[in-house]
Amino acid sequence: MHPEPFKIGDMKMDNNPLLLEENALQALSALPQPIWIFDPETLRIIWNNPACEEWLEISAAELQSKTILDLRPPSDHQALRAALIAFQNETTFTSQWTLQSKTSKSFKARFHWQRCALNQKIQVLATINDVTDTHETLANLDRAKKLIDIAGTKAKLGGWRMSLGSDHVSWTPQTAAIHDAPYEPAPSAEEAFSYYLPAYRQKIEKCYTECITEGKPYDEILQIKTRSNRIAWVRAIGEPELDSLGNIIGAQGAFQDITELIHEKNRNSDLEQRLFSTLENMSDSFFMISTRFDFVYLNPRAENLLKRRREDLIGKNIWQEFPEARNTPVYSLYQQAIDTGNAIKVKFFYPPLDTWFEVNGYPTSEGLGVYFRDVTNEENQQQAAKLLHERFVLVSKATNDVIWDWDLIKNGLWWNESMSRVFGYELLQLEPGPESWTTRIHPDDSQRVLESIHQVIDGTGTHWSNEYRFAKSSGKYALVHDRGFVIRDEQGKAIRMLGSMLDLTETRELEEKLRESQKLEAMGQLTGGVAHDFNNLLTVIMGNAETLAYRLKDNPQLQSLAEMTSKAAERGAELTSRLLSFARRQPLQPKTVDAGQLIQDSLALFRRILPETIEIEAPDTDGLWKIAVDPGQLEVALLNLVINGRDAIPQAGKLHISALNTELDSIQTDAKETLPAGPYVLISVRDTGHGMTQETLNRAFEPFFTTKEVGKGSGLGLSMVFGFVKQSKGYIKIHSAPNSGTCVELYFPKFAPETP
Missing domain, CATH: 3.30.565.10 (Histidine kinase-like ATPase, C-terminal domain)
Known part of the structure; x- marks a missing residue:
């Protein structure tokens, strides 16, 4: 059985314990020196590093089920109790005890106790040194020093000391680092006090004077200006140093950089102020209710929307002040959100205010935060849009044009039934997006058409039209005239495009046939007349040229000219033939x-x-x-x-x-x-x-x-x-x-x- 819990006094946070955070515990865990932390009231070990387990040959679970009395021989219990009583008036305590391992192996160990704060509770940090062997003792002392250095570095905590009659302050490396100063040489008292800002120097000098003259300890939050001109918040702790007769021979204490803690506190305060300012000035209405559904806070926008003053509502029950709301969905949803901790969202109509509300509720530890806004106009617009859509569907069924509706946000493309009638596609077999259109544009037209439509969509225009070839289900291409209208949101972003496609194939074929007929008629008249007359002329020229060539055989020079005339005429005949071929549009x-x-x-x-x-x-x-x-x-x-x-x-x-x-x-x-x-x-x-x-x-x-x-x-x-x-x-x-x-x-x- 464990001994009865032994209280050693109420150790409060005012005793200025060593603050231990998670990173410090991690550093202590890595040390080879046995260290544990025990509860000063129950004496139970609540934390230990792995070195304790190895040293005592015991698991952490078993060790932390024991008190420090369980690890001592019964002969040491009375002395241990006396030490605990003495420790409640001391900052630290050092003693030497006999310790037994699980296998009853005995150790001579030196214990150093120091108050610490862990999880916002005063505990005792016990540093253990095995002094069985002198060399091992020296090694353990060295490890303890490293431990203190690590803890001091992590916590930005250092120490200092000044003897009466001395003009210089002894400080630890951590204290020097806080001042952005070298560890040596030691600063004079005047230099040490000069680091404090003028608003705090008189106060620290007074505290130090009372400490060395009257024995008053002090613990103050002050500001210093370091050697590198950095402004830092510090915690200066001092107490008198006494000789064996109780006379004051100097002062010593701790020195901690708490700048980050102060800044974090200020940030939290600023955050609270910014949050309040945000709620007061936000465009949405907001109110807070408690778990009893009493109003805790309303912003000005909520006052306007509810048509009630917050002074008249805070502290009042929401269902009593707005009884008609019991008949709306929010009555059960608010209770559900508070009970389950899950956010809720709902849109409902509130008859007394003739208003549609959109409500978002977010549970908190104190109740429910509710964001809500008036969506009456949006609801009316949705109803109007629904009616327009119904009309649009009816019109799209009545027309012969292929109607399309492109949702540019969701990238979905809708076709009316004319898509099946005109181009032969089953609507259910078409792709749901714009690929149902883009993949059927003729390859030679695709780039031109897509560039033109995206130029309108990506720009500021609202109208688009183009002519191109569009594939039918049979594989043939139809010439179409496509036109569309772009719908944009308040920021000018294109969100939707409506249009219609008209098959011009038959019309253009008739027009082309008419043009070709007219052209061929004109070309036929021209080439028929010109070619006939030109060929008659060429026949005469070629006949005369051949006759001259024959009769001038005795005159080579003139014969050559006649032959050139004949060849030129042949060339003319060839050109005439090509002209006729062009008019007939031969491939x-x-x-x-x-x-x-x-x-x-x-x-x-x-x-x-x-x-x-x-x-x-x-x-x-x-x-x-x-x-x-x-x-x-x-x-x-x-x-x-x-x-x-x-x-x-x-x-x-x-x-x-x-x-x-x-x-x-x-x-x-x-x-x-x-x-x-x-x-x-x-x-x-x-x-x-x-x-x-x-x-x-x-x-x-x-x-x-x-x-x-x-x-x-x-x-x-x-x-x-x-x-x-x-x-x-x-x-x-x-x-x-x-x-x-x-x-x-x-x-x-x-x-x-x-x-x-």
Whole structure:
């Protein structure tokens, strides 16, 4: 059985114990020196470090089930009781005892007791030294010193001492560190007092004087300015030092840096003040009720919303002051929140105030904190929105257009039933998000369309429209006109987009057929008449040329001229044939072509149609990408451009033909179209002629439009080039200005072999 608890007096926090925190206990646990902490009233050991267990050969659980009397021989119990009685008037106590281990092994141990505060209760910290062996005693003393240093460092606690008649203060390294001063040399009394701020120096000098003259101990909270000009809060503790006769021979004490504790206390106070200020000025209404449902606090916003003064409500029961609330959901939910500790949220209508409230309740240890706000307008808007949605659904069913509704927040896309009727898709089989739309846009249109719609969504616009090709369930593409309206929130952020899609396929096909018919009719009339008359002329020319060639066989020079006339007529017949082919829109015969090599091969032809006053340049191009075009049509296109350049140079000048690889982000063509980004081969024909005005540039591609004199141009040259380039999936652009020459650029996409 354990001995009866033995009280040694009421040790209060006023006795200034050593403050122990978790980090200090961790440091003590790591020490090899046996240390334990016991309750001064029950004498039970409440904590020990592992060294105790090893030293006494006993587990922590068994050790902490014992009192310090249990570990002493019965012969020591009376002396131990006397020591405990003496200790209640002392700050520390040191004694030597015989200690027994679990195996009855005896040790001579020196105990050092010191009051400590652990978990806000006074306990006794016992440091134990085995003095059986002198060398072991010295080692244990060294460990004890390290322990004190660690505890002092962790707690920012140091000591000091000053003898009467001495002008210098002895301090520990920790005390010196608190002053941001070196440990040695020891400071003078004047220097030590000079660290205190003027508001506190007189007070500390008075306390010290009374301590060494009257024996009064002191424990004060003061401020110092360290050697590094740091302002610190400190706890200065002092008591008189007595000799064996009881005479005061000096003073000694402890010195602790409590700056962090003071700042934490101030932060807590500031936090409370900020919290109160926040509640008073917040836009939401807030009140606190106790567990008995009495009002504890209301902010001004709550007064306004409840139409009651807080002075009239604080201390009153909420159900008595607002009896109609018993018939609302909050009556049971408030009780539920307090009973379970779980937050609640509810929206309800309160008839006496004709108001919809949204309430959030958060349980606390003292009751319930309630945030609430007036959501009457929001509720009315929701009801109106519900009605509008019902109307929208009815309208979407009645129209033939494909109606869509894109929720930009949740990224969901809704289609009406016309999606099935027009494009053949089952609504339940469509993806729930915008991919039900984006994945069905024609690949050649996708980038253009998506960029245009996101430009509106990400910007400030509200309207969007575009035309593009959209895939049907059959795999065919329909030409559609799509338009949408963007709905934005109060901050201007797009949150929703409504629109409709109209299938223009049949309409555009009819329009295209009409245009093609009109164009073919005009081209047919032109080419039929011109080609017939031109062929008659060419027949006469070719017949006469052959006759002359035959009759001039004795005159080689004239015969050569006749043969050249015959070849020119044949060339004219070939061009007429090509013109007729273009009018009939016969399909091209694209092949993989090296544009640079084709230019070099055509230089001889180009030089024959140029006068000697015009110099032609066509540098070789290495590493040029291949393109997929009809080589014959490309040669004719370049020939047309060379002829145009020749005619634009009044006398002497230059023609420059080049080809190069280029990577384009985008480019605006003269046809008002945008090139998609990617690799292209650029063929340019540049002349030093008179150039074109802006008006001429705007009409350059119109069929039959020409600025040449009558009989010197048909106006079909650039039109044929434009048609060829477009059929080859390329683009054409003209740069020109009066008196600055002209540069025609042909862009052809890089040939990319199809992968199996």
